Amino acid sequence: MIKTINLTLKIWRQETSGAKGQLETYHASNISTDMSFLEMIDTINEQLTLDGKDPIAFDHDCREGICGMCGAVVNGRPHGPEKGTTLCQLHMRHFSDGDTVVVEPWRSRAFPVIKDLAVDRSAMDQIIQAGGYISVNTGGAPEANTIPIPQDTAEMAMDAAACIGCGACVASCPNASAMLFTGAKISHLALLPQGKPEAARRALAMVSKMDGLGFGNCTNERECEAECPKEISITNIARLNREFIKAGFFSSIM
Amino acid sequence: MNWLTNTLWSSVGKKLMMAVTGIGFSVFLVAHLAGNLTLYAGKDAFNAYAEHVHSLGPFLTIAELGLLFFAVVHIATGATLFYQNFKARPVRYSVNSRAGGRTIGSATMPYTGLVLLLFVIFHLANFHFADKTNTTIFQIVASAFLKPEYVFIYVVAMIIAAIHVSHGFWSAFQTIGANHPKYMPYIKGASILLSLVVGIGFGCLPIYVALMT
Numbered sequence: 001m002i003k004t005i006n007l008t009l010k011i012w013r014q015e016t017s018g019a020k021g022q023l024e025t026y027h028a029s030n031i032s033t034d035m036s037f038l039e040m041i042d043t044i045n046e047q048l049t050l051d052g053k054d055p056i057a058f059d060h061d062c063r064e065g066i067c068g069m070c071g072a073v074v075n076g077r078p079h080g081p082e083k084g085t086t087l088c089q090l091h092m093r094h095f096s097d098g099d100t101v102v103v104e105p106w107r108s109r110a111f112p113v114i115k116d117l118a119v120d121r122s123a124m125d126q127i128i129q130a131g132g133y134i135s136v137n138t139g140g141a142p143e144a145n146t147i148p149i150p151q152d153t154a155e156m157a158m159d160a161a162a163c164i165g166c167g168a169c170v171a172s173c174p175n176a177s178a179m180l181f182t183g184a185k186i187s188h189l190a191l192l193p194q195g196k197p198e199a200a201r202r203a204l205a206m207v208s209k210m211d212g213l214g215f216g217n218c219t220n221e222r223e224c225e226a227e228c229p230k231e232i233s234i235t236n237i238a239r240l241n242r243e244f245i246k247a248g249f250f251s252s253i254m
Numbered sequence: 255m256n257w258l259t260n261t262l263w264s265s266v267g268k269k270l271m272m273a274v275t276g277i278g279f280s281v282f283l284v285a286h287l288a289g290n291l292t293l294y295a296g297k298d299a300f301n302a303y304a305e306h307v308h309s310l311g312p313f314l315t316i317a318e319l320g321l322l323f324f325a326v327v328h329i330a331t332g333a334t335l336f337y338q339n340f341k342a343r344p345v346r347y348s349v350n351s352r353a354g355g356r357t358i359g360s361a362t363m364p365y366t367g368l369v370l371l372l373f374v375i376f377h378l379a380n381f382h383f384a385d386k387t388n389t390t391i392f393q394i395v396a397s398a399f400l401k402p403e404y405v406f407i408y409v410v411a412m413i414i415a416a417i418h419v420s421h422g423f424w425s426a427f428q429t430i431g432a433n434h435p436k437y438m439p440y441i442k443g444a445s446i447l448l449s450l451v452v453g454i455g456f457g458c459l460p461i462y463v464a465l466m467t
Contacts, residue, residue, distance in 0.1 A: 023348060076351030102349045109342050172353060174361070175339035177265075207264050216342030217265040217335050219363060220425040222355030235433045241266055242431030248261030 004030045005097040009044070011056055012104045014113050017120075021113065023102065033093040037080060038063060038070060040092055041103075057116040065089040065229065068164030071171070072117045073104040078168035078227045086166065086229040106171035109214040110178070121167050123213040124181060128165075130209035131202035132185045134194050147193050160188035162230040169224035169232075175216030180224040182210050183240035184232050190243050200251035203243040266429075268331050273426035275328040280423055280448060282321060283415075287455045293463060297392040304391040329371060336364040359421030359449075366418040373411040380404075399463040408460040416453030423448050 007028045014021025031040050038060050045055035061069035065086040072087055074080040080090040095101065105113050110123040161184070169180035186203055189195030195202070218237060225234045247253060261267045292303040307314060384394050398404050424445035427433065432441070
C-alpha cells in the first residue's frame with residue numbers, strides 16, 4: 001500500500017546570482033512516502049511546468065548519495081534531519097502529513113547562489129587545485145605491495161577520502177568554514193606515503209587558498225561532523241591543524 | 255619573517271594564537287584560584303599570600319606584562335575572527351537548527367568573551383589598582399563584597415567564565431592538533447572539570463566573604 005502525505009513547502013526562489021530572493025510557498029499533495037526529497041521537488045516542478053511557471057532549480061546528479069552534487073538546507077539542517085544521508089537519500093517517510101518544510105540553499109559568501117537552490121561551489125574546486133593532488137609520473141601501474149601501508153592507516157585515509165565535496169560542512173558551520181572539507185582532503189593524502197612528499201606545501205597552499213576564498217574560520221562548533229552525509233570526523237580538522245603548524249613552523253617552505 | 259606572519263595570520267594561525275593564549279589563561283585561572291583559596295583560611299592567610307606574591311618584585315611585573323600581552327593577542331585575534339566569521343555568511347538562514355555539535359559554550363564564545371573583558375577591567379579597577387596605602391587587600395575585598403551588587407556581578411561573571419572555559423579548553427587542544435582517540439575523552443572531561451572548578455571555586459568566594467563579614 002502506498003502511503004501519501006500533503007506538505008506545505010517554503011522554497012527559496014532567486015532569479016539570478018545578484019537578484020533578491022525570497023521564500024515562496026508551494027503545496028505538495030499526494031506525495032508518496034517512498035519518494036526521495038528530490039523526487040518530491042520533481043513533482044512540484046512538473047506541476048509548475050504544466051502551469052507555465054519557472055521550475056525550481058536545484059543541483060542533483062547520481063541520486064545515489066555518492067556524487068556530492070545535491071544538497072539544500074531543510075528546516076535549518078543541511079541535507080535534512082536524517083544522519084549520514086544526502087538530500088537525494090532523504091525519504092519522505094521522515095515527514096508527517098501537514099508538515100511545513102522550509103528549503104534554503106547553502107549559505108556562504110564563498111558559495112554564491114546561481115538560481116533558487118543551486119549554488120556555485122567552485123570555491124571547493126579551487127581548494128583542491130591549490131594542492132589536493134599528488135605528483136607522480138604516469139606509466140604502468142606499480143605492484144600494489146611495493147609500498148606497505150598498515151590496514152588501519154588505509155582505513156583512516158579512506159574515511160577522509162569518503163568526502164564527496166557536497167559543501168554541507170560549510171552550510172552547517174555557524175561560521176561558514178570549509179575546514180572539514182579541507183581537513184578531509186589534506187588528511188587523506190597526508191596519511192598515505194604517496195602524499196607525504198608534498199604534505200607541507202599542500203597544507204600551506206590549501207589553507208591559504210581556503211582563507212582567500214572568503215570562508216569563515218573554524219571555531220570547533222562540531223556542527224560539520226554532525227551534518228556530514230559521509231560522517232567525516234573533526235579528527236581530520238585536528239590533522240589539518242597539525243599538518244599546517246608543522247609546515248608553517250618546521251618545514252623549509254617559505 | 256614573511257613566513258611567520260603568513261602562518262600566524264592564516265585562519266589556522268589565528269586559532270592557534272587563541273588556543274595558546276587561552277591555555278595560558280587557563281593556567282593563570284588555576285593559579286589565581288589556588289591563591290584565592292587562602293581566603294578560606296582567614297584574613298591573615300590571605301594577606302600573607304598577597305604579600306608573598308608582591309615580594310616577587312620584577313618577576314611579578316614580568317608575569318603581569320605577559321598576561322597583558324596574552325590578553326591583547328586573545329582579544330584582538332578573537333575580535334578579528336568574530337568579524338570574519340560574521341562576514342562569511344552575508345545571507346542568514348531563515349530557519350536555524352542544531353545537529354547536536356554546538357553547545358551553549360561554543361555558541362556564545364564571542365559574547366561571553368566580551369563580558370569577561372568588561373569584568374576583568376572592572377575587577378582590576380576594584381582590587382588591582384585600588385589605593386592600598388592605608389589598608390590591606392583583605393579589607394578591600396571584604397568591603398567590596400559587603401555590597402550585594404558586587405557579589406551578584408562577581409558570581410554572574412564566574413558563571414560566564416565557566417561557560418567560556420567549557421568550550422575554550424578542549425577546543426584549544428583540537429586547534430593545536432591534539433585530538434587523539436586515547437586522550438580526547440579525558441581532555442573533554444578536563445574541560446568540564448575546569449569549567450566547574452572555575453565556576454564553583456571562584457563563584458563561592460564572594461558569597462563566603464559576604465557571609466563571613
